[in-house]
């Protein structure tokens with residue numbers, strides 16, 4: 001969808017910002033460009049919508065050499081999100097979002113309907129926020145409007161330059177999650193510039209790690225973390241790449257352990273006997289539908305009654321507070337499970353498919369899952385090359 005062929009950009013003062021760059025981004029793929037300040041990421045990106053012209057080489061978008069396409073027409077097919085969102089201060093959020101469709105001649109009503117849909121998509125209720133002005137929004141909300149606006153004319157390609165850079169880390173993670181969910185639905189071809197390796201790993205289907213004006217490695221997050229191509233990449237991704245890998249490895253049903261299970265309506269002493277026989281200290285408590293209720297310890301069961309009388313309820317949605325939920329959905333990143341374990345100071349975390357209990361993830365299983373992910377990435381390369389930072393090392 002986007003192809004660079006031997007692209008070089010030399011600025012008039014002699015700075016070579018990009019040097020003989022060749023790579024390809026497939027349709028629907030999200031590629032993150034990551035590297036230290038001044039390595040040429042933004043220059044790369046701005047050549048795609050011809051805000052900067054290459055000194056030599058060619059760039060193709062959807063098979064077309066963009067040097068032959070009128071820049072204004074080209075930009076209509078390419079959404080552009082920048083850190084300083086650049087919303088028009090005197091226009092409402094809805095009108096800001098409808099800017100491009102209106103520019104390209106959509107009827108006002110159609111453009112506004114589309115803008116409202118997109119605000120919804122990025123998590124802003126158009127009824128609440130559509131009529132506000134940019135200064136009445138938080139930084140994170142403005143950033144979302146920036147994304148909605150870039151998507152408004154339904155461009156196949158999206159360029160994003162540090163799109164979540166201007167917000168605090170918590171909001172940033174939220175925006176990243178939302179963006180990933182949205183990308184699942186809209187499947188744009190995305191080039192995203194960041195200097196943050198965590199963000200690159202989290203968002204990218206593939207990552208281009210930049211050295212000075214060149215790509216040092218272009219590969220999946222798992223491969224970049226597991227088998228850095230050069231010492232430079234290894235240093236850039238950092239010694240804690242074992243930890244970063246937690247963000248890109250998902251929990252699979254095979255990773256789970258099956259602990260003893262007790263039913264809400266069982267008699268406590270029956271379960272005590274069973275736990276003693278198994279040498280176990282606690283059981284997961286399920287209801288009649290196999291949904292997770294919580295857990296119970298063998299000592300608590302000694303007080304008698306039914307399991308339901310003694311069990312600790314585990315909460316099912318963050319709204320149930322106090323405290324975050326002590327479970328994670330299957331398919332979530334291992335990092336989420338690890339963080340839940342730490343929050344609850346627990347040796348395990350329940351894994352659910354919807355509300356159905358699938359099993360528990362323990363630190364040992366988490367470690368195994370990390371190994372599985374390292375091995376999977378290492379297939380096809382010499383195993384001896386793979387170094388692995390265990391969680392305790394990292």
Ligand SMILES: Nc1ncnc2c1ncn2[C@@H]1O[C@H](COP(=O)(O)OP(=O)(O)OP(=O)(O)O)[C@@H](O)[C@H]1O
Nearest residue numbers: 011013015017036037038039040041042043044195
């Ligand atoms: N108009 C210009 N004239 C001269 N040099 C420039 C110009 N624009 C950028 N450069 C230089 O080109 C190199 C690459 O810049 P670029 O903005 O692409 O880097 P970057 O990786 O996006 O950096 P950052 O993360 O700091 O935004 C830098 O050395 C920069 O100083």
